[in-house]
Amino acid sequence: MKTATETVPFRNLSLVPAQDATDDIRLSATRSLQSGMAAMRELTAAFEGDLGEAFERAVLTIVQAKGRVIVCGVGKSGHIGRKLSATLASTGTHAFFVHPTEASHGDLGMIAPDDVIIALSWSGETAELGDVVSFSRRFSIPLIAITSKPDSTLGRAADVLLALPRVRESCPYDLAPTSSTLIQLALGDALAVALIEKRGFTSAGFKVLHPGGKLAARLKNVQQLMHDGSEVPLVRDDTVMSEALIVIASRRYGCCGVTDADGRLVGIVTDGDLRRHMGPALLNTPVRDVMTADPIIVEPDLLASSALGLMNRKRITALFVTSERRPVGILHIHDLLRAGVA
Template sequence: MMSVTVPAPDMAAPETRAAVERLARTLETEQRGLEAMREAVADGALAASFMRAVLAIERSGGSVVVTGMGKSGHVAGKIAATLASTGTHSHFVHPAEASHGDLGMIAPNDVVLALSWSGEAPELANIITYTRRFGITLIAITSKPDSALGRAADIGLFLPAAEEACPNGLAPTTSTTMQMVAGDALAVMLLERKGFSARDFRRYHPGGKLGAQLLSVAQLMHKGADLPLVGKDMMLSAGIVEMTSKRFGIAAVVDEAGNLIGALTDGDLRRAFQHGFADMKVEQAMGKRPQTVTADVMAAEVLARMNDLRITCVFVVDGHKPVGLVHIHDLLRAGVA
């Protein structure tokens, strides 16, 4: 199947200008919705509700069961995924399927997080009734405190009314953005309170570019026989053999106790031999400030450091002893960049 060639738009054409104006209006409308949320948080009531929701989830001992219908349901699925990937056990239950057996996916110590902008989605009725019958905490994300969902909820995250970006005022746009942000806020509050770290994040994100960035140095480093090591009293001619055999263009220089005291690089060799070859001890030619990291550092941090310092290698140390080496090519091959 052949791809379709799309010509560059005529930005001066009236229809193009009208489309770009609609783009700007959409962004501005949704931004106003988020600004209204920020103001509601600053006023205190919404912030207190968010805090109550966080505490309820933390103290429940169960999962967060997120539900919603239509566009709110799609947002609910994303919120469930975000919570699960940041250390809060969570899953999505479709409200229509809940009426046909999936209510069994809600445990007594779970918390139900229900989304409905109007608060009147009829498909939520059975889930709402179920939580009331069995004393399961119900948190609502809605714009209508007096709705069926708002009245039934133990905790209401009542979002301010906002204009939809749809020119007809019908398609959920601003409202779903605000619901999404509310879910993100809950997830971030929870992960920060539990001290969820990048290493924890790695457990749930092993794949793709994000997984690569969260690799640790220990997973990428060259070690053992692959690590170029030379003693400080070794003659430079022998040090060159070790450097070239390992093909990194660098070697770690260690003292009698095996502690890292310097690095021998191609640049050090050029400087040592600028007036002609003269053999000498490695210690006389080495650089005395080798760049080091520990094995638990994230690959993305190492890449940023290499870019800042304009270097291609760092040594991995355990205390003062070199145990590995990471080359920028290792990071690139792993997909960190």
């Protein structure tokens, strides 16, 4: 039981900075960022040596494995490991995180002989990883180690050693994992990106694995969002403008497409065309004399995000969708905004 004189150490610390401490706070942030950038430069330089060769072997080991990638780590390395496993899983590499402590109490059964284990430990001496390392050796499961100490227990046991440079933490006491976790995270992301490229993982794969949220909207294609059938405003090139105006007004896209006798899209009539040809004779003028020829078109399989980019560059609000130059739909910028593409 505490006596009246006992205090918890941090309770006497002032949590409210003085007004004149603002500059010190900003300098602290700047020093932290500079420390992180210095650590990243050291990591990049390490790829010119043994790390680069080991990284290649790690990627090939994962690609050639018939099973999954099992990621393990404790503490801050564990948090980085969870992020790594999630990134791998979302980019075409079957992966999941196994906590080393839980592994010692039955979760080793989640690891199969065809799997690959990635173990993260800055010191390489994390006691909780012992059973996972022993299990990998006993059943000849490839072990990839991410550590800063090649001569550690983990480093010596690994089949592939990704040795991180010994960087100084941005913590003023060189204690709290900061710069070290940053380069662990960066190396994990580099591993995931290399696997994306090695496997040929495409945006179509992203679409399958990311069915929800804004990313899913960006990965939709034009065909999924366009209007088709009777909703597409179309007139023949010999139609008079009085009839074309009725079509434009009834469809509410602010335009209509113009087709030739073979059904190919040859032009578009927009409000700009109407302004340029406004006059007493407009209503009886053939559409071919008013339209803008060779309008901007897109294919049905174009990504919705690419269609939005095209609209922004060309400063237009609608696109006709064609297949072999024949109109199959129309896409309005409001369709993209409603779908969350922007």
